[in-house]
Amino acid sequence: MPSLLRAIRSVRKAESLRPEQIRELQDRRLRKLLKHAFEKSRFYQRHYRAHGITRRDLDSIQPEQIPVIDKNVMMANYDDLITDPALTRAHLERFIDDSPTPGSKYKNRYSVVHTSGSSGTIGLFVYAPHEWQIGKALSLRVTGVKLPLLRRKRIAFIAATDGHFASVSSFYNLPRVLFRRLPLSISSPIEEIREQINTFKPDVISGYASGLNLLAEEQLAGHIDIAPTEAYCTGDPLTANFRQRIEKAFGTNPCNMYGSSETMTLAGECHAHHQLHLFDDWFSVQVVDDALLPARQGKAIITNLYNFTQPLIRYQMNDEIVLGEDRCPCGSPFPVIENIAGRHEEFLWFDRQDEGKDFIHPIVLAEFFVPGLEKFQFVQKSSNRLLMKAIPSSGNSDITPAIREKMHAILSKKSLQNSVRFNVETVEQIPNDPRSGKFKLIVPLSTT
Numbered sequence: 001m002p003s004l005l006r007a008i009r010s011v012r013k014a015e016s017l018r019p020e021q022i023r024e025l026q027d028r029r030l031r032k033l034l035k036h037a038f039e040k041s042r043f044y045q046r047h048y049r050a051h052g053i054t055r056r057d058l059d060s061i062q063p064e065q066i067p068v069i070d071k072n073v074m075m076a077n078y079d080d081l082i083t084d085p086a087l088t089r090a091h092l093e094r095f096i097d098d099s100p101t102p103g104s105k106y107k108n109r110y111s112v113v114h115t116s117g118s119s120g121t122i123g124l125f126v127y128a129p130h131e132w133q134i135g136k137a138l139s140l141r142v143t144g145v146k147l148p149l150l151r152r153k154r155i156a157f158i159a160a161t162d163g164h165f166a167s168v169s170s171f172y173n174l175p176r177v178l179f180r181r182l183p184l185s186i187s188s189p190i191e192e193i194r195e196q197i198n199t200f201k202p203d204v205i206s207g208y209a210s211g212l213n214l215l216a217e218e219q220l221a222g223h224i225d226i227a228p229t230e231a232y233c234t235g236d237p238l239t240a241n242f243r244q245r246i247e248k249a250f251g252t253n254p255c256n257m258y259g260s261s262e263t264m265t266l267a268g269e270c271h272a273h274h275q276l277h278l279f280d281d282w283f284s285v286q287v288v289d290d291a292l293l294p295a296r297q298g299k300a301i302i303t304n305l306y307n308f309t310q311p312l313i314r315y316q317m318n319d320e321i322v323l324g325e326d327r328c329p330c331g332s333p334f335p336v337i338e339n340i341a342g343r344h345e346e347f348l349w350f351d352r353q354d355e356g357k358d359f360i361h362p363i364v365l366a367e368f369f370v371p372g373l374e375k376f377q378f379v380q381k382s383s384n385r386l387l388m389k390a391i392p393s394s395g396n397s398d399i400t401p402a403i404r405e406k407m408h409a410i411l412s413k414k415s416l417q418n419s420v421r422f423n424v425e426t427v428e429q430i431p432n433d434p435r436s437g438k439f440k441l442i443v444p445l446s447t448t
């Protein structure tokens, strides 16, 4: 707790700075990270030297002159990129596989999260304890929690809750002195979700935007009766439709949060104007077009300024960001993100044996993990057939049984294991969607 309080205090302090002061702070943090990476990461030292960058350049180099990396480069050089010799890709993969309890720490110390995001390539991310506290403080920045609380808040969280995913890991790490927590698995049958949330009566609802939308539909249909006063969305896009339905059902306009395994909370909406503030005190973000030139709309290149264990410097994300032209009228010094694209995946609906239907949430599929699996795509073939195209990482040819076992567990939670036939096809390549030219993690029935 003391170190979380310190992190909260330092995060709060930046909120009263002027934009130019934040840029100075960001620049100081960037130089410190660059020097650390050059000294401690074999990958960065090699990579920067190959681009003609010496240690002396690190005091003056402009961010745009620093070479860009992405998830593939990071994963291919994982053990060399990490600055802590106690951590290796093989050990972390085994840890994730052996210990599915969310929030549990590797070696009782490190927070580990993984995701394929929308790119289909699995990425691993590790945070040392003090780094994780800053991540937590940034998510509490969005909730505007004022300490001390008069009483603990009751917070329900609806998402994929049974693995080392960024959002559930931060939920489980919410301090117990501040919150009573109810995790609701989006993979549970809907009847179970209803019963749990009705009994719990949350003050705050949080989780995937599509999950909160589901709760709103349930409330409007009279299946649940709860009265939360705050709502926070994360993980998938908060569409205008979802926002309207949530507000209609609960009388509160949800605050959207935007984050990733690479960053944890990168941006969050203010309660005053519901504009998404980009937390550029702890992140350096450049938005670029296809030629990597600065733009208002395009791919985000991020540097996480607090993760020294696994430095992500000028790392290209898959999401497209549109930056706002003005700052938020609330007076926040942070720049505004107008829109985020690139995360929209659809629910896959399947027939149950009892003639009902149930869905598999896209993020449950995006966070699919077995050791030795490098990249994958899900294709829905019919209302009772699902196919996975799988690319194993080198030297891992026989991962099909592990994939089947994992998928069986996912289907079983929704009682779909007997009605849905699941096939795995091992492939060498997965072509991009011919229409958009982009990789599609999930190909739903409507487009196959």
Ligand SMILES: [Zn+2]
Binding pocket: 269, 270, 272, 273, 274, 275, 277, 328, 329, 330, 331, 332
């Ligand atoms: Zn604002």
